[in-house]
Each structure stands twice: as C-alpha cells, then as structure tokens.
Amino acid sequence: MDYSEDHICLAAEYALGTLDAEERSQAETMMSTDTEFAAVVQAWEFRLGVLNQMVGSIEPSPELWDRIRAAIGISGEQQAPLVLPEAPLPEAVSPEEAPPDDMPLIDLSDITEPQASAWSPVVVETSNVVPLTGQAQRWRSIASVTSALAAALVALIGFQLFAPDWLPDALRPKPRTEVVEVKTSAPPPAPSAQYVALLQGQSGGPAFILTVDGTTRDFTVRKLGAPPAEAGKSYELWLISDKLGNRPRSLGVIGAGDFTARPILAAYDTDVINSATYAVTIEQAGGSPDGAPHSQPVFAGKLIETVQPR
Amino acid sequence: MLTPAELVWLIAAVAKGDQAAFERLYAATRAKLYGVVLRILRRQDLAEEVIQETYVKIWNSAGQFNPGLSSPITWMASIARNRAIDLVRKKSELSLEDEPAAMEVAADSPDPLARREMTEELKRLLECVGRLEPDRQKLVLLAYYNGWSREQLAAKFETPVNTVKTWLRRSMLDIRECLGL
Numbered sequence: 493m494d495y496s497e498d499h500i501c502l503a504a505e506y507a508l509g510t511l512d513a514e515e516r517s518q519a520e521t522m523m524s525t526d527t528e529f530a531a532v533v534q535a536w537e538f539r540l541g542v543l544n545q546m547v548g549s550i551e552p553s554p555e556l557w558d559r560i561r562a563a564i565g566i567s568g569e570q571q572a573p574l575v576l577p578e579a580p581l582p583e584a585v586s587p588e589e590a591p592p593d594d595m596p597l598i599d600l601s602d603i604t605e606p607q608a609s610a611w612s613p614v615v616v617e618t619s620n621v622v623p624l625t626g627q628a629q630r631w632r633s634i635a636s637v638t639s640a641l642a643a644a645l646v647a648l649i650g651f652q653l654f655a656p657d658w659l660p661d662a663l664r665p666k667p668r669t670e671v672v673e674v675k676t677s678a679p680p681p682a683p684s685a686q687y688v689a690l691l692q693g694q695s696g697g698p699a700f701i702l703t704v705d706g707t708t709r710d711f712t713v714r715k716l717g718a719p720p721a722e723a724g725k726s727y728e729l730w731l732i733s734d735k736l737g738n739r740p741r742s743l744g745v746i747g748a749g750d751f752t753a754r755p756i757l758a759a760y761d762t763d764v765i766n767s768a769t770y771a772v773t774i775e776q777a778g779g780s781p782d783g784a785p786h787s788q789p790v791f792a793g794k795l796i797e798t799v800q801p802r
Numbered sequence: 803m804l805t806p807a808e809l810v811w812l813i814a815a816v817a818k819g820d821q822a823a824f825e826r827l828y829a830a831t832r833a834k835l836y837g838v839v840l841r842i843l844r845r846q847d848l849a850e851e852v853i854q855e856t857y858v859k860i861w862n863s864a865g866q867f868n869p870g871l872s873s874p875i876t877w878m879a880s881i882a883r884n885r886a887i888d889l890v891r892k893k894s895e896l897s898l899e900d901e902p903a904a905m906e907v908a909a910d911s912p913d914p915l916a917r918r919e920m921t922e923e924l925k926r927l928l929e930c931v932g933r934l935e936p937d938r939q940k941l942v943l944l945a946y947y948n949g950w951s952r953e954q955l956a957a958k959f960e961t962p963v964n965t966v967k968t969w970l971r972r973s974m975l976d977i978r979e980c981l982g983l
Binding site: 500 | 806807810814821824828833834836837838840841842846850853854857861862868869871872875876879880883887888891892920921923924927942943945949950951952970971974975978981983
C-alpha cells in the first residue's frame with residue numbers, strides 16, 4: 493500500500509520519538525491493525541537505530557537480573573554466575589591511539605543541553621550496587637571513564653556487530669564452521685514459521701543470512717560480512733539437495749544491496765527446502781550462464797527453524 | 803560483544819524458551835540497552851524499570867524477531883527505546899528533573915566515532931542527516947539521543963512548537979529521500 497506523507501511522517505516521528513503520548517498510542521493502534529504500517533515504522537527504527545552505535549554502554553545494577561528473572565518466572569536453580577562477554581578492548585584501542593584526524597561527519601559535541609557543563613560525565617550511581625567481581629568490575633570501569641575511551645569501546649562494539657571482517661585477527665570472533673544444526677527430519681514448516689541459515693566460509697564470520705518464510709517460502713538474503721563481489725563477478729545462491737541428486741539448483745544472483753528477496757523457493761518441496769544446503773559461489777556478472785556453478789562454494793549453510801510455530 | 807549472527811542464534815533459542823540463552827543475551831546486551839535508555843530517562847530507577855520490561859518483552863516475543871528485517875541489537879534497542887519514550891511522554895506533566903530522586907547521569911554527548919570506525923549504514927544515515935541545515939541536524943539528533951519532545955526542542959531552539967513540527971516533518975522526508983526509501 494502507498495502511504496500518504498502524513499502516514500510516513502507519523503511512522504518516522506514515532507521511530508524518532510517526537511510524537512506526544514496521544515499520537516504515539518494512535519500510531520501503536522495503527523501498527524497493531526496494519527502490518528504494512530508496522531513495517532514502515534520498523535524500517536525507520538532500523539534506519540535510525542544505527543545512531544545507537546554512538547551511545548556508550550553503561551552497566552545497570554546487578555540486582556536487575558534477579559528482578560527480570562522473577563518477572564518472567566525463571567527459577568534461580570540453573571543460574572550460573574553471570575559471565576560478561578570477553579572485552580579485550582583497552583588493549584586493542586587506547587584513547588591515545590585513536591586517530592584524532594578522522595573526525596565524524598557531524599559535530600556532535602554540542603548537542604547536549606545548554607547546562608551540560610554542569611553535568612557530570614557518565615556516572616553510574618554506585619551507592620546501592622554490590623561489589624562486582626573481576627571482569628564485571630573491569631567492564632564497568634571501562635564503560636564509565638573518559639568519553640574518548642567510551643568512543644573507542646563503542647566503535648569496537650560497532651565493529652564486532654556489523655563487520656567482523658574488519659577486525660584485526662586477534663579480535664575477530666572465532667570462525668565457526670558447525671553452527672548450523674542439520675534438521676534432516678524436520679517437520680513441514682507450520683504457518684508463521686521462520687527459517688534461517690547462516691552462510692559462511694571456512695573462516696571468518698557469517699557472510700550472508702538467509703531467511704525463509706515457512707508459509708510463503710519467500711526467501712530473503714541479507715548481506716552481513718561478505719565483501720562486495722569483485723568487478724565483473726556476482727554472488728549466486730544455490731540449493732543443493734540429495735533429494736534432487738545433489739545437482740545445484742540456482743536460486744538466483746544475490747544483489748549488490750543489503751537485501752535480496754525472492755519467491756523462487758516456492759517451487760521446491762518442504763522436505764527439500766528444510767534439508768538442503770545453501771551455497772554461494774562466485775560467478776560472472778549476472779550469474780552462471782548455463783545453470784551450473786563455476787566455482788567452489790565460498791559460503792554455505794543449512795536452515796534451522798528460528799521461530800516456534802504457535 | 804557478540805556478533806549479530808550469535809545474537810540471532812541466542813534470540814532463536816530464547817524463542818524456544820532456552821533460559822541459559824536468555825541469560826547470555828542479557829549479559830551481552832544489557833549495558834548497551836541501559837546506556838540508550840538512561841540517556842533518555844536520566845534516572846536510574848526509571849531506566850532499570852524500562853530495561854526490566856524490555857527483557858520481559860524480549861523473552862515473550864523473541865519469536866517475532868525477523869533477522870531479515872532488522873539487526874538483533876536494533877530490534878532490542880527499539881523495544882527499550884520505545885518504552886523509555888512512552889514513559890517520558892506520559893510523565894511529561896511532572897518534570898523528571900524536579901523530582902528529588904532525579905540523577906544527573908548519562909548526560910554526556912554521544913561519543914564521536916572516527917569515520918572509519920562507523921558501519922556503512924551509520925555513515926549513510928549521517929551523510930543524509932549532514933545534508934540538513936545545521937539546526938535541523940541538531941534537532942534530529944537531540945530528538946533521537948535524548949528523547950526530547952517537540953516542546954523541549956522548541957524551548958531549546960527558541961522557536962514555536964509548530965515550527966519544530968514543520969522542521970521535524972521536513973527533515974524526516976528529506977532523510978527518507980536521501981536514503982532512497
């Protein structure tokens with residue numbers, strides 16, 4: 493559906509946060525009755541959400557986890573001590589090393605309130621916080637020192653989140669070649685089931701995420717860590733199934749953009765879709781001319797169910 | 803921090819009721835979400851209340867996360883941010899700063915990142931925001947980072963609320979066009 497400018501602005505301002513309480517609940521009602529409008533809002537949230545990369549991490553109080561656990565009724569029995577993510581940050585990027593010449597595109601330094609100078613820097617109220625141990629303490633102190641260090645920290649989080657391939661070797665997430673569980677006897681997708689496959693190579697992080705809608709069998713390929721295809725080459729996606737004699741069937745060229753969506757899988761049986769290997773090869777621009785791959789798969793993976801049918 | 807793919811797996815496991823995965827997800831993301839929310843609410847008690855509601859919602863609706871439409875951290879941050887904004891809008895009649903428990907936290911400006919440290923998506927958005935007039939750049943960023951209402955923005959820019967309304971609307975349409983949405 494084509495939305496009017498008013499609707500688009502309503503969605504945008506909802507995501508931005510500038511609507512008043514009444515307009516927000518209006519927008520929320522629309523989102524709950526109109527999935528397309530909800531998708532417009534979500535697209536805005538996704539576009540604007542990258543701004544959060546620049547917001548520093550701050551540790552909440554440790555008791556918060558207990559309250560959340562109690563709220564959802566998780567028993568405390570299986571609770572292990574919280575293990576914070578490994579954060580080899582200070583060694584990797586110290587504020588002194590942060591290049592001062594690479595300035596951001598927009599000067600953000602003065603967008604705090606006028607009285608900002610009277611405010612303290614990032615401070616976490618510690619009076620009601622029980623002492624943390626080891627790594628947690630370190631994490632917290634990292635998050636609460638100078639803004640330069642916080643900037644480096646946030647930058648690294650941004651890196652690991654979105655572009656693992658840019659990280660120096662030591663900081664790269666460990667290559668995982670066996671992350672995809674094989675579901676050879678998976679039941680047919682129930683309505684609303686979503687399937688996802690991570691397509692990755694022998695080393696490095698996932699290159700693409702493949703999502704299949706269990707109902708329509710439309711699939712979406714989202715570019716993740718894959719480098720852009722070389723000039724004159726294209727990435728092509730293949731389905732390989734022993735039920736089809738292991739001959740790779742083309743699912744088309746993966747576009748240069750972040751997302752590629754296609755309905756082609758509808759032509760295949762549920763069993764084939766569920767058990768197939770999905771592989772990406774490098775072909776000439778526009779894809780293989782003869783319907784067969786011309787390189788070894790550079791990335792591959794299988795589907796798992798990510799959404800429990802309800 | 804975990805990779806997006808790892809977060810996708812954790813959310814998938816949470817959708818199936820995996821409590822250990824939920825705990826790992828919480829450990830990996832709580833500080834980021836708390837940082838986002840605390841900037842807007844500027845009170846630890848309210849921010850923690852919102853974070854609690856956020857993770858309860860994540861536990862209950864992890865199955866609705868679609869990795870084809872959003873990154874895991876953006877999805878989670880949107881839940882947290884929306885709750886914070888809802889709270890701050892509903893409480894707008896009583897000024898947060900006036901309450902005795904008000905804390906001056908998280909009042910720092912967003913941390914400037916070196917350009918080469920930004921993701922492509924962030925660069926693209928900032929390029930588009932950067933094409934707006936300087937005042938409107940600040941308007942949009944203040945709205946997003948601090949969760950300010952039109953009234954607060956009007957006071958800051960010493961301009962009528964209706965003008966802010968028009969600026970916001972125009973800015974969002976300009977950004978939309980620039981992003982090619």
